[in-house]
Amino acid sequence: MDSIEIEGGYPLEGEIQISGAKNSAIKLMAVCLLTEQPVELTNMPRLRDTRFMGQLLAHLGVEVEEGPGARMSLHAKTLSSTTAPYDLVRKMRATFNVLGPLLARTGAAKVSLPGGCAIGARPVDLHLKALEALGANITLDQGYVIANAKDGLRGGEITFPFISVGATEHSILAAVLAKGESVLNNAAREPEIIDLAECLNAMGAKISGAGRSEIRIEGVSSLNGVSHKVVPDRIEAGTYALAAATAGGKVKLTNLRHDHLGALWPLIAQSGADVSLKADHVIIERETGPIRAVDMDTQAYPGFPTDLQAQFMAMMTLSDGVSIIRENIFENRFMHCPELGRMGANITVSGREAIVRGVKSLQGAQVMATDLRASASLINAGLVAKGKTSVGRVYHLDRGFEHIEIKLGQCGAKIKRVSDGS
Numbered sequence: 001m002d003s004i005e006i007e008g009g010y011p012l013e014g015e016i017q018i019s020g021a022k023n024s025a026i027k028l029m030a031v032c033l034l035t036e037q038p039v040e041l042t043n044m045p046r047l048r049d050t051r052f053m054g055q056l057l058a059h060l061g062v063e064v065e066e067g068p069g070a071r072m073s074l075h076a077k078t079l080s081s082t083t084a085p086y087d088l089v090r091k092m093r094a095t096f097n098v099l100g101p102l103l104a105r106t107g108a109a110k111v112s113l114p115g116g117c118a119i120g121a122r123p124v125d126l127h128l129k130a131l132e133a134l135g136a137n138i139t140l141d142q143g144y145v146i147a148n149a150k151d152g153l154r155g156g157e158i159t160f161p162f163i164s165v166g167a168t169e170h171s172i173l174a175a176v177l178a179k180g181e182s183v184l185n186n187a188a189r190e191p192e193i194i195d196l197a198e199c200l201n202a203m204g205a206k207i208s209g210a211g212r213s214e215i216r217i218e219g220v221s222s223l224n225g226v227s228h229k230v231v232p233d234r235i236e237a238g239t240y241a242l243a244a245a246t247a248g249g250k251v252k253l254t255n256l257r258h259d260h261l262g263a264l265w266p267l268i269a270q271s272g273a274d275v276s277l278k279a280d281h282v283i284i285e286r287e288t289g290p291i292r293a294v295d296m297d298t299q300a301y302p303g304f305p306t307d308l309q310a311q312f313m314a315m316m317t318l319s320d321g322v323s324i325i326r327e328n329i330f331e332n333r334f335m336h337c338p339e340l341g342r343m344g345a346n347i348t349v350s351g352r353e354a355i356v357r358g359v360k361s362l363q364g365a366q367v368m369a370t371d372l373r374a375s376a377s378l379i380n381a382g383l384v385a386k387g388k389t390s391v392g393r394v395y396h397l398d399r400g401f402e403h404i405e406i407k408l409g410q411c412g413a414k415i416k417r418v419s420d421g422s
Ligand code: EPZ
Pocket: 023, 024, 026, 094, 120, 121, 122, 123, 124, 125, 126, 127, 128, 163, 164, 165, 166, 167, 306, 307, 329, 330, 331, 372, 373, 400
């Protein structure tokens, strides 16, 4: 199994181009199920998660082709199956979001429940309630959701009891072809939701309000093909910004939307790094000087993203004081704490809060993580730790970071992928 090895202590100097957003790309891929015409996605990241989604779509009968230059074409001219089996869904939870489009297109679908995940139970009850509000008949059988809408889905009003990115996206995907108007209240406002709505609107959908709490969708009878550019990955951008602010040096980030990280920049600045936001790039610079302790709590967008919590914590392990980090989105997203502890960090977790007491230095160690963003935090810690850090279970990283070792290596990090041949 591959691992990433880092020799810490080298500041980062250089430029990193941000890829398309994983969490938008995998939902945009599901859009192809809603039309018989071809869908082309550009600025597509090449990741394990996009590959998993491609495998599921191919299983359903979609022609999936990866082209040169970060392009992917998807053509669901006809569907050969409306069943998403457990073996494909368990690998990547967001594949569950094919349920709505399959239902919208064919009136029936059988999709495996995704099951739990290392960061929390992550139920899909809100997804199912939303589909029921759109007229679907849903039963559960042996770990599968069996959904029917014989006369097609119809518009409905959905009020989410709390914000869910996935349930908002799933509702949009189902409602675009429903008869009549749908209203989503307390919808998630993430940039990936706007990206999805823009793609669907370019195909002829009538969605208004994406990016706000109330989204309205006037159902249409069919959608056209489209060529759509995936929004830049704000989490990848934030991860490298935090890498620079943690390891020191000067890094220019390009191909990003800095307005999508409005909650991150002030905290990096408060920690003592310079943040320069320009129209088409961002520069993060930290010369010598302490990392100031800053408190942080995760929130739904536009708050601080949970997907950057672990990377922010890695920086705070070296602060000149005490930082309190609160995780409000997932109930079990502190698994990186003991691993950072193995590198010398002083972190006490109590419920949803982590108290991070800054230490003078971290030491390299053999570490591993149980999820994608936690792995990234260990890489960031390894960049600044004394000696060698080896991060195991690299398949987590490969789910969501394109060429992480190449991108950081180009900035002077001593980082390499090591294969043990197994
Ligand atoms: C998306 O997950 C992202 N995944 C996550 O990124 C991200 O952390 C999360 O949104 C929050 O921003 C993808 O886009 C593929 P939610 P999602 O529904 O949609 C609970 C990464 O590392 N909930 O907003 O699954 C849920 O358990 C991943 O890239 C229910 O209880 O997140 C959580 O506590 C990790 N019932 C909260 O809501 C439901 O039906 C928010 O989850 C749905 C969610």
